[in-house]
Amino acid sequence: MPHDHHTEPPSDLELRVKSLESLLVEKGLVNPEALNEIIDTYENKVGPMNGARVVAKAWSDPEFKEWLLRDATAAVKSLGYVGRQGEHLQVAENTPKIHNLVVCTLCSCYPWTVLGLPPAWYKSAPYRSRAVSEPRAVLAEFGTVLEQQVNIRVWDSTSEVRYLVLPLRPTGTDGWSEERLSHLVSRNSMIGVELARDTEAVDT
């Protein structure tokens, strides 16, 4: 695993967390079943498959795409994805001339309703510091190299507005169903650090 100094916490930290949880439950401030419900929601129910469905529909349905770019909050709601950290959505469309990249330099703002919780790197100091000042170098670290004439738009999520990238539809996907297309939509392509997967990534 890459330099992940997050994964080996001192054991006193584990104890501190356990004690705090016990205290909150003992005081009746936290219902343990509600706690499990919250964790289960974000660990198992909400995730990038939601966003992938939004993107695949936008690739397939021009009217939905037009709605998504005009009023992403309403268009995404129509697919049933609503809730925390998805109250105000904006979709940024990639084109052959424009590539979009999303960051939150101040904390970790991220569109939970369509992508779930952010990956560790999205919340890390290297990504948060560099995505705005050297996006091409950041993209290169994800293996994404764009032609020099492609314009880069970086979206710094400083308000409660959450950003989702609509990646370019890969070539060679004419006639694909939305379901099949959705497998090409990686989480990273909706943050903008990668392009959508190419067709070889999907079993035919």
Added chain:
Amino acid sequence: MNNSAHDLGGRSGMGPINPEAEEQEPVFHTEWERRVFGITMAAGMLGKWNIDEARHARERQEEADYLRHSYYQNWLVGLEALLLESGLVTAQELQNCEANSANPPPSDLRIPNPEDAKKILHRGGPANLPSQTEPLFKTGDSVSVAERNSSGHTRVPAYAQGVAGRINAYRGFHIFPDKSAHGSHQGEHLYSVVFSANALWEPGAENTEVFVDMWQPYLQRVGS
């Protein structure tokens, strides 16, 4: 000028990103991260603080501590501060890991059960408010970002302060974090402002623009 440790945009020396492969990364890397996330969300549902106060609680640490801590450690520090400041938990209770019957939860406090929690997550918390005023700026206007000379929570990144940009879009009348983090619930007009990388950085990146959401008090008109 830097606001504080969390204001990372454009800082140098942070090193490579080294992302974990998407297919391999779990939502939580350890059990304690999972629990910190859960208790932070659950305690937030008690309604004793808002999202801006929660962010501010994480940001109020010493710069060295904020940067040294992992992400969920900063959440833990913030949660402990909020619990103490709201009076829900006393320093003694936190220290002894034991509830003191002399400090029961407020009798009017509603503790969400699993169904309530589900509803709260589903409902979300929109940040827009009804507005009594017209926005001062319109799309295309040239603006510059005011230099900040006050302390406290803000969402204007240091890298954009003093820099000229253009209004890209109007986003609505949203709760103003600079006030909300200090207990005052009021709105301000919110805009998407676009800056060329050449204006922000030296040397600026080629054909790159940075879009930042900014509340009206952060902005000044440029020209006439």
